[in-house]
Amino acid sequence: MNDTEARALLRRMLDAAIAASQPALCIPGQLPEPSSGRTIVIGAGKASAEMARAVERNWSGPLEGLVVTRYGYAVPCERIEIVEAAHPVPDAAGHAAARRMLDLVRGLSENDTVLCLVSGGGSSLLPLPLDGITLEDKQRVNAALLKSGATIGEMNCVRRHLSAIKGGRLGAACHPARVVTLLISDVPGDDPCDIASGPTVADPTTCDDALAIVRRYGIDLPERVLEVLNDPDRGRGESVKPGDPRLARAEVRMIATPQMALEAAARVAEDAGITPYILGDSLEGEARDVGKVLAGIALQVARRGQPFRVPCVLLSGGETTVTVRGNGRGGRNVEFLLACALALGGAPDIYGLAADTDGVDGQEEIAGAVIGPDTLARAWAVGLRPHDSLDDNDGHGFFGALGDSVVTGPTLTNVNDFRALLVLPRRAT
Structure with missing residues (x-):
């Protein structure tokens, strides 16, 4: 699976999570x-x-x-x-x-x-x-x-x-x-x-x-x-x-519920031959801390085949928090991803997407963003300093400059945050 295919799969999983939570589907029988x-x-x-x-x-x-x-x-x-x-x-x-x-x-x-x-x-x-x-x-x-x-x-x-x-x-x-x-x-x-x-x-x-x-x-x-x-x-x-x-x-x-949305995303992954693992539908904590922890799990999967074997996708939901200390544009999902990218350090064949299922991360009309092995390298190439962006709570500014924002528009539903880390087999170089 190449870079474009990996990013497209992550987006299909997000779209499936949102679709499974649409009122038109959920209301009639209730x-x-x-x-x-x-x-x-x-x-x-x-x-x-x-x-x-x-x-x-x-x-x-x-x-x-x-x-x-x-x-x-x-x-x-x-x-x-x-x-x-x-x-x-x-x-x-x-x-x-x-x-x-x-x-x-x-x-x-x-x-x-x-x-x-x-x-x-x-x-x-x-x-x-x-x-x-x-x-x-x-x-x-x-x-x-x-x-x-x-x-x-x-x-x-x-x-x-x-x-x-x-x-x-x-x-x-x-x-x-x-x-x-x-x-x-x-x-x-x-x-x-x-x-x-x-x-x-x-x-x-x-x-x-x-x-x-x-x-x-x-x-x-x-x-x-x-x-x-x-x-x-x-x-x-x-x-x-x-x-x-x-x-x-x-x-x-x-x-x-968030669990229903994650299960819908998991089915998309299975159809693509990727084994899904739902780590939890109610993860909380500082967004940057959760990003570091999930990056650590993804690295252990990639390097050691523990606790899961590749290819797999690590799915989670819940609502992280951001203690605002900077003057950036905010967004808990993009803060999670920026911290995650820094912790991954450009590790090959690991991709991630995080977004709010209502289409609005923080106060921006942007749902979230996507990361890949080249995220940090591309940021440095255009003069961005990822650590400074994180310190300034400016995830939206960071990913916007890279063209990696995820924009859905109003989704007309809301089952909290959606996070997916896709870990693929190492490709021959």
Whole structure:
């Protein structure tokens, strides 16, 4: 397999992972039976608009509702209103839509059904702060969390205790209607509480847990936010807890996960005669550290035939983090790849691709990038200094200059990060 063929195979695996997670494929078999009352569709996330369209195409009865998606991710729907808002830092459009959504589900009866469509990105797209907290406060908190190096679970714990809609509050507002939540997971471990900060799911964490996270990462919070988290009565900041009767008629159906996406990619590899190994669907940690570790495994495979024999591909998912110290364009997948390329040191016949399955790595409209044995040599040839790019958190700038960025456009789904390291037999020279 030559260089072009190796890169093409990696891209086919990514495309298969994305295709396996499309709402049009996952939604139809998960819809509930129609009720005698109204059916209201609500939701948020990068995949929520495409999820709404899939619902419309497979639902014959009356339908109404509102979902919020990222700018550029809207699709035409006839009965469900689609609103676009900002991600990852929330804006006024998301704030207004969240308030309207909460109003939409109030006053329902036990004969009504609420169908909630949730995917990754929903936390930023439904920014409805608790009383006493402003949207500007939430924006500051969100920006600080994104730079802190906190895991997605830790970030969402803080978000749940500052929101009037997350942490089960949206589900509680639907009571006594039946609530069916369809989830596309973008979080390690597929915990419903962490997907879009669990707007319809009970939350076992507390304000004390959120405060511990804030202290752990040295996050500077606005005074109004600290007052909510430190409220001795915990009246404002506490989320809806397990066992709350308002969620007695709420159920969750997981329709797409990172593991499903990795298995689809594995089938593509097998068809090409490459043995796939899924190392995990929920790998976390600093992106550059994960890059070094996976590079070390790939080198052991190439040099020693351990723990796997070549040819093989090492697949993994999950969500790494980046502690921002530089002024570059960021991106956790490209940071992973840059660290991986440096650790591989130009080792022959090892290729890699890492991308966010929603098509956006960090805040760039770029999904990720691809590396090969010649990545470092080509970078040095054009005057790039890979170590400096890594120190500056500038993976996007690095791979853009090499023409190795992976651009998918809006994928209309989101099952977290996709990583593949392809280790081939040594070619004769």
